[in-house]
Amino acid sequence: xxxxxxxxxxxxxxxxxxxxxxxxxxxxxxxxxxxxxxxxxxxxxxxxxxxxxxxxxxxxxxxxxxxxxxxxxxxxxxxxxxxxxxxxxxxxxxxxxxxxxxxxxxxxxxxxxxxxxxxxxxxxxxxxxxxxxxxxxxxxxxxxxxxxxxxxxxxxxxxxxxxxxxxxxxxxxxxxxxxxxxxxxxxxxxxxxxxxxxxxxxxxxxxxxxxxxxxxxxxxxxxxxxxxxxx
Numbered sequence: 001x002x003x004x005x006x007x008x009x010x011x012x013x014x015x016x017x018x019x020x021x022x023x024x025x026x027x028x029x030x031x032x033x034x035x036x037x038x039x040x041x042x043x044x045x046x047x048x049x050x051x052x053x054x055x056x057x058x059x060x061x062x063x064x065x066x067x068x069x070x071x072x073x074x075x076x077x078x079x080x081x082x083x084x085x086x087x088x089x090x091x092x093x094x095x096x097x098x099x100x101x102x103x104x105x106x107x108x109x110x111x112x113x114x115x116x117x118x119x120x121x122x123x124x125x126x127x128x129x130x131x132x133x134x135x136x137x138x139x140x141x142x143x144x145x146x147x148x149x150x151x152x153x154x155x156x157x158x159x160x161x162x163x164x165x166x167x168x169x170x171x172x173x174x175x176x177x178x179x180x181x182x183x184x185x186x187x188x189x190x191x192x193x194x195x196x197x198x199x200x201x202x203x204x205x206x207x208x209x210x211x212x213x214x215x216x217x218x219x220x221x222x223x224x225x226x227x228x229x230x231x
Contacts, residue, residue, distance in 0.1 A: 050157055050193045054205045057132050057155035058191055060104045061121060065209045067102030068183060069116055072215065075181040077140055080211075081120075082163060084175035090192040090202060092162040094175075095122040097146070098183065099139040105154055112136050120146055123161045124153075130194065131156040159202065160192035183214035 070078040078099045086092030097120035103113055105121075118139040123132055132155040135146060164173040165184035173188060186208065193203040 050196070050203050053155045053157050054191055054193050054203060057158060058189075058205050058207055060154065061189060061191075062207050062209050064100050064102055064104035064119060064121075065098070065187060065189070065211065067100040067104065068211050068213055069099045069101050070183050070213045070215065075215075078183075079180040080177065080183045081180055082165070082175065082177040083122075084162075085122075086160065086162070087175065088162040088164065088190065090160045090204075092160045092192075093123045094162045095120060096163045097121075105134045106136060107152070110136065112138075120149075121161070123158055124151070128156075130159060132158040132161060132191070157194045158191055159194040160190075162190045164188045183211050185214045186210050 068080075081095070081097040083095040084092075085094060097118060099116055099118050101116050103110075105119065106113055116139050117136050118141075120135045121132065123130065125131060125133075131153045133151045134154050135149040135151045137146070137149045162175075164175055164187065165177055166172075166186040166188070167174045168185070177184065187210075188206065188208055191205045193205075195202040
């Protein structure tokens, strides 16, 4: 009798150890799956946060550009400026400036809420403090320097900003803008969000914006006339 009991007790212990091993394996697998899901959830949350900031900044930028103003009576006061610092790289800090009648980017208490004003957009700062920065000042203030105007950050996490205009004469995108008394007809603006450790690539947002009030540039006007005569 005692030998039979000892044999049954031994088998019970082996079964217990086997069950513990299986439980440990299942627990480890469950923990791995949970960790993967949590990591994916956090990555998705960070991506959505970046997308939210980027889309907000881009929509404001597009709205401000579409509200551009230009009058032939004083073109020098309504011209478009473009500084291509950094070219079109992911960390570019292009600076653009134009006169607009819209309220995009403006704080609720801004004195420019109900009138024309000149606005500039660029990227400033470094690390976590880097972001899209805006300045606004009276469009007829000839003696006012842009660097003396107070700036505010409208979107954190923006690593790069670039702007290109479409040269219809050469049929290509360019950053060589010299017509500071005029406006380009078509722009391509790009925002690059800061890279996160969890992502292999940075988020890039790009829009095409047509400035309906832009005058016909001399070169384009000559080309249009030539095309019309050939018809």
